[in-house]
Amino acid sequence: MNIDKGLIVVISSPSGGGKTTIIKELLKDKKYKFVYSISMTTRKKRNGEINGKDYWFVKKNDFQEKILNNELLEYEQIHGYYYGTPKKPLQDWLNKGNIVLMDLDVYGAFSVKKHFPDSSLLIFLKPPDLKSLEERLRNRSTETQDQINQRLMRVPEEMRLGEQFDKIVINKNISDTIHKTKQIIIERISFK
Numbered sequence: 001m002n003i004d005k006g007l008i009v010v011i012s013s014p015s016g017g018g019k020t021t022i023i024k025e026l027l028k029d030k031k032y033k034f035v036y037s038i039s040m041t042t043r044k045k046r047n048g049e050i051n052g053k054d055y056w057f058v059k060k061n062d063f064q065e066k067i068l069n070n071e072l073l074e075y076e077q078i079h080g081y082y083y084g085t086p087k088k089p090l091q092d093w094l095n096k097g098n099i100v101l102m103d104l105d106v107y108g109a110f111s112v113k114k115h116f117p118d119s120s121l122l123i124f125l126k127p128p129d130l131k132s133l134e135e136r137l138r139n140r141s142t143e144t145q146d147q148i149n150q151r152l153m154r155v156p157e158e159m160r161l162g163e164q165f166d167k168i169v170i171n172k173n174i175s176d177t178i179h180k181t182k183q184i185i186i187e188r189i190s191f192k
Contacts, residue, residue: 006033006094008116009185010102010109013125014158015151016136018171019103022125025178026101026185033098037090040066043081056086074104074111079150083108094119099185106161121188123181124162125171130155 011019027034040056042063051057058066063082066072075084085108093100094116102112109122127133133155137148162168167184171177 005097006100006119007185007189008037008090008094008100008102008112008120009188010104010112010120010122011125011181012104012106012109012122012158012162012165013171014127014133014155016133016140017125017127018136018174018177019125021174022171022178022181023101023103026182029182032185032189033096035093035098035100037085037093037100037102039083039085039103040072041081041083043079043083073115074108076105076107078105078154079147085112099189106158106165109165110161121167121185122165123167123169123184124165125177125181126159126162126168128170128172 011022013019023036027036038052038054038056040058040063042058042060043055045051045054045057049055049057060082063075063084066084066086067075071087072084073087073090075082077083083105085102085104090100102108104112106124113120113122127136130152134148134152137143137151143151169177169180169184
């Protein structure tokens, strides 16, 4: 199977770092063959989330069955829930020459790079500071204080590992971040 036709762009950041917002904006640009790889998770839906659009929400035993059947490219247990990427749609999109956008944590990103070293681009969205990241988490009002604290405890490790990504974009201003991220992707596909 020829996987070098398309490109996988993994956008990662600590929780609240802007991954979802950036990806939603990139998907609006119909000039490029952007598609979004929907992750699978065992966590409960947040208000406004739609199954099959934001995530594939599945039961824990269904997720574990997919692990056993080798149906996932990568998976991880984070904050007590499983998250993972189904293989088949990803391979199909690459074969069609799509730019596959993925919203993954740092470990998931490295797993993608391991499987697709020449067909992947890892972009880390770095928050300008810890205070603004914490404000973003609080303002979205989707987690309890304990969940926010749990997410914040993981930030130093994510920041350290994010330094190993192909590109780093400091997310101070959302429109600048969208522009910079798109430019990085365009440069990569221009030199493919």
